[in-house]
Amino acid sequence: MRSLVLIGHGSHLNGESAGAVYRYAELIRERGLFDEVVEGYWKEEPSLRQVLKTTASTDVTVIPMFISEGYFTETVIPREMGLGHQGPVPPEGVARVLGGKTVRYTLPYGVHSSxxxxxxxxxxxxxxxxxxxxxxxxxxxxxxxxxxxxxxxxxxxxxxxxxxxxxxxxxxxxxxxxxxxxxxxxxxxxxxxxxxxxxxxxxxxxxxxxxxxxxxxxxxxxxxxxxxxxxxxxxxxxxxxxxxHARIAEVILQLAEEARGTGGRGGDEDRLHAQAWAAFMTMARRGMRVGEVMITPQLGMFEVRHALDEGIPGGDLTTTVTPEGLRDHTRRDEGGHHRPVHTLRNLPRGWRAVLSETDLPRAMHALYPAIVEEGYAHQQHALRATPWATTARRQTGIYAKVQKATPEQVEHVAEDVCSGCLRTRLWASEQLPRTFFDGVPGAIPCAEACTYLVAEVREEVSGKRGSGSGHSH
Incomplete structure (x- = not known):
């Protein structure tokens, strides 16, 4: 098995920022050269801290979707993904074994000679x-x-x-x-x-x-x-x-092959990832609710819709049959605003997805990135929370300022930002005895403060954050 991860910057404000990475992921997926192609982002989900958990293989190639080397490719991405590397990336890339996965991190696609x-x-x-x-x-x-x-x-x-x-x-x-x-x-x-x-x-x-x-x-x-x-x-x-340009997909594939070298046999299936999805699919086949959505088995397929749309005839809802269609329907709230954090309680209504067993995991990844892997790990007592102080110490550049935030400031921002989110803040010592795997739809763990919260805390420390600004993004 082989997994390819494309890393983009993303944005808390602009939903179009992630579009190019989505398009290239789809082009490469169609080629069938990797068992899966996953997107990860600095300012969206799945985050750089989560994305390796979402890969099914122990052989992972990570390509930064940037046009040149710089702060993000040399500092932010390696730091957030735990690669233990800072500074210029050598031509052959950086290889690390993390949590049983061999992770190869390449130069950004823009520096390739082609x-x-x-x-x-x-x-x-x-x-x-x-x-x-x-x-x-x-x-x-x-x-x-x-x-x-x-x-x-x-x-x-x-x-x-x-x-x-x-x-x-x-x-x-x-x-x-x-x-x-x-x-x-x-x-x-x-x-x-x-x-x-x-x-x-x-x-x-x-x-x-x-x-x-x-x-x-x-x-x-x-x-x-x-x-x-x-x-x-x-x-x-x-x-x-x-x-x-569509040819960028070829450049990405060349980079991936060069990083892998010759004779690589690929990896094995990641055991914990496989167990998490096996448990999830068992529940989905019986029908389940998770977050704000309802999954209903139908003649070998699955219907996914907003739980509040239960009972509305399918013909009255906009129907999609692809994970990408579901992603596009749910990336904005009903007011048309971008949703960088997918577990905020603002999932739009009025749609349904009819999906195969193969497509349901990808659709769930689009709806709620990483929650299956993290929810299962928490249920198995294998999810480690990262306290706020550790997250703050890791920040660099303009975000280093959050290290000066008082506990009261962090809590004040969290009350605004996190109160609208389904997740339970394990990083703030909140308890979550059961998860959606135990039949509690809204019980979703949050192992670490997200980049959205970090950005809002920075605004608070800078004195630029107005009341309620956590909901204006």
Missing amino acids: MADVILERAREALPDLGDEGTPPTALVVLGHGTTRNENSNRVVYENAERLRHTGLFSEVEALFLDEDPKVGLWPERVRAPRVVVVPFFASEGWHTLETIPEDMGLTGAVTVFPQNPHGTQTVYYARPVGT
């Missing part, structure tokens, strides 16, 4: 006659974010620019940046060619690619003509960001 091919494909999409005989000289601008916080983050942009310089397709190749020199606003002075293709070296379509870059460059659309530039009339062709 990304130059993705940049070139984006350039060709924007300018199909690129390289044709008789066409005017064309310059390429590889546009990175840049940051003064990590010297590694710009290196990949320069390396790709150099690779593409050697193709001979472009009269000039420039590496420019949003937040460090040389800045993108200087492009008219630096680029001489009459045609300029700009490829954003960004992981996703977002604020920077849709607003900041066009504004800084003076672009009006996919093609913009500048008749009075220092080097004469220039036409800029603006490409889509590299991170949304």
Whole structure:
């Protein structure tokens, strides 16, 4: 067996942030090269602290879905996943044995050498006659974010620019940046060619690619003509960001194979994970409630719906037959707000999912990530809680500030944030004698303060948190 874990940043505020990772997971899943493909997030669920519990195999490859090396790939992800590594990741990756699993952590996909091919494909999409005989000289601008916080983050942009310089397709190749020199606003002075293709070296379509870059460059659309530039009339062709190209799935698979090396036989089934899901499926076949949902067996299939929709005819509910459809129906509450914490008591109503026995575990993973594994472990007295003080000490960067929070401040925030959650705070010494495995639907353990609570405590310590802001996200 082999498990692949794709790690994204995610967001407490923006539901679109996780979209690219979901799409690549689905593309790779369709290829069937791994027994499972699981997503994990820094700011959503399953969290970096939980995600290894959700993998079924003892052979796990973890790929950070980031465009360059930096703070998250070198500090946050290794720390939160317990990899015992800090700093630059070597080309061969980092391998650790954690809880009986062999975990291989790779470089981010954006630093793979084949990304130059993705940049070139984006350039060709924007300018199909690129390289044709008789066409005017064309310059390429590889546009990175840049940051003064990590010297590694710009290196990949320069390396790709150099690779593409050697193709001979472009009269000039420039590496420019949003937040460090040389800045993108200087492009008219630096680029001489009459045609300029700009490829954003960004992981996703977002604020920077849709607003900041066009504004800084003076672009009006996919093609913009500048008749009075220092080097004469220039036409800029603006490409889509590299991170949304379908070929990224190939890059991810190459990374995974390189991390594994040759001759790897794969792992075994994770015993505790298998026991947890066997116990859960036994209950599901009889019909059960967990959290806010009701699972009903139906002729070899399972119907999943909000428990408050019990008795409503199926035809009156929106029906989905895939785990992805269920995920998309339940990622927002009824007010349309993003739900970064899935166990908050704001699951929307009005839907039903009809799922096979194979799809039900994936659907549950989408609805309530990690609760089956953690609920079963707690029932078996094998779930270790992490006290708040330990979680706070582990924080770095802008979140190190939570170490200054008083117990009263933490409790004040928790009363607001956690009161709307189904979980019981084992990390705050609350007791949970029974779980949903014992037939108590809302009895779900919380072994560690989530990143949402950590972020809210930081706001509290900074004096920026208004009353009730825990529900505004």
